[in-house]
Amino acid sequence: MNRIGCHLSTSKGLQKTIEQCLKINADTFQFFPRNPRGSKSRLIPRKEIEDFLELRNIYNINDIVCHGAYTMNLCSDREDLRKLAIRLINEDMKKIQDMNIDKYVLHPGNHKKQGIEKGLDMIIHGLNQIDVSNGQQICIETMSGKGTELGSDLKEIAFIVNNAKIPLYVCIDTCHLFSSGVKLDTFDEYLDEFDKLLGIDKIKVIHCNDSMMPFEGNKDRHEKFGKGLIGESDLLDVIFSERLKGRPIILETPNDLKGYKMEINDIRGKFNELQKNK
Ligand SMILES: [Zn+2]
Ligand SMILES: [Zn+2]
Numbered sequence: 001m002n003r004i005g006c007h008l009s010t011s012k013g014l015q016k017t018i019e020q021c022l023k024i025n026a027d028t029f030q031f032f033p034r035n036p037r038g039s040k041s042r043l044i045p046r047k048e049i050e051d052f053l054e055l056r057n058i059y060n061i062n063d064i065v066c067h068g069a070y071t072m073n074l075c076s077d078r079e080d081l082r083k084l085a086i087r088l089i090n091e092d093m094k095k096i097q098d099m100n101i102d103k104y105v106l107h108p109g110n111h112k113k114q115g116i117e118k119g120l121d122m123i124i125h126g127l128n129q130i131d132v133s134n135g136q137q138i139c140i141e142t143m144s145g146k147g148t149e150l151g152s153d154l155k156e157i158a159f160i161v162n163n164a165k166i167p168l169y170v171c172i173d174t175c176h177l178f179s180s181g182v183k184l185d186t187f188d189e190y191l192d193e194f195d196k197l198l199g200i201d202k203i204k205v206i207h208c209n210d211s212m213m214p215f216e217g218n219k220d221r222h223e224k225f226g227k228g229l230i231g232e233s234d235l236l237d238v239i240f241s242e243r244l245k246g247r248p249i250i251l252e253t254p255n256d257l258k259g260y261k262m263e264i265n266d267i268r269g270k271f272n273e274l275q276k277n278k
Contacts, residue, residue: 001271002206002239003063005029006251006260014044014052014099021061024261025268028248030065030105033092041091049098056100063248065139065171065205066096068106074126075109075119075150082122085109086129089138097134103205103248105139105171108151108160119150120159127164139171139204144179144213144220152180152218154190158197170198173207173252174230174238175223181216184234191243206249208239224253225263236270 005026008017021029034041056062072085089106096104111119132138140160145152151160161168174184182190194200210228213219226232239249251263 001268002245002247002249003028004239004249004251004264004267005061006253006255006264007031007067014048015055018052018055018059018061020257022059024257025264026260027061028063028065028250029061030067030250030252032069033066033095034069034088041095044095053100063103064099064101065103065105065248065250066092066099066101068092068104070107072106073109073112075111075114075122077112077114082126086126089126089130093131093134093136096136102135102137103139103169104136105141105205105207107141107143107149108156109149111148111150113148116150116156119148120156123150123160124164127160127166127168130166132166137169137204138166139169141171141207142173142176142180144176145218146220152176154182154193154197161198161202168202169204170194170202171205171207172203172238173209174235175207175209175211175228176220178211178215178230179213179217179219183215184230184238187234187237187241188243191241200243203244203247206239206244206247207252208235208249209252210235222252222254224255224259225251225266232270236267239267240271240274 005028007030008020010031017029072088074085076082109123140157143149143151150156178184210223210225210230212221212223212228
């Protein structure tokens with residue numbers, strides 16, 4: 001089965017996340033390299049990173065995902081904010097390199113009524129100034145499409161990925177796909193289209209969230225696994241898709257650690273059942 005884990009806080013130190021993964025039966029996880037709602041970031045001491053790297057290897061916690069701060073907007077209508085986003089992403093690229101992590105999920109941005117075309121051009125312009133020369137993989141996330149948010153239409157994601165000068169990848173989010181109007185009960189058709197526009201190997205991360213909000217509602221509210229309007233069966237179709245083998249599955253469901261453990265064990269159990277019945 002693909003690696004599976006959830007979003008974890010690093011406020012108690014990076015090493016703590018490995019302990020938490022073991023506790024909840026996860027073999028990967030996601031975290032924010034800085035405060036997700038601001039741009040402040042704690043400088044992580046060298047020793048903490050070294051301990052983290054050692055523990056990761058011992059316990060085989062891998063394919064770890066970093067998530068860029070929500071506040072960064074590469075297509076803001078303010079130049080200073082666009083420049084800030086570029087600077088912060090470049091800082092994050094150095095940070096994740098130190099931590100030996102390659103996957104970095106990024107929301108495309110909000111065009112703020114400047115229009116889709118202008119927004120997409122700004123995002124590409126910004127991304128072209130990011131240094132990923134050490135193999136960092138920026139994964140543009142598929143979005144719900146609330147307000148002027150870009151990336152709810154696969155064509156927008158494809159335009160960014162296919163036109164930027166740096167290599168880019170994609171993170172698919174089940175809640176966002178559903179709320180943007182992608183039918184998950186015929187997920188293979190989406191993958192066919194994805195393959196045509198981008199190539200399936202561009203998908204590097206799967207966010208597995210159920211949705212509180214209705215299909216095509218363009219609203220982003222995550223629900224616990226199988227407890228929302230997508231439902232367990234369609235979610236399992238996505239995360240167990242043979243065509244998405246090897247991608248880390250990250251839960252961003254509204255849970256505490258105990259809840260995450262239950263979801264992870266539940267999903268692992270379903271996978272084993274399916275294997276037996278094959
Ligand atoms: Zn996200
Ligand atoms: Zn979301």
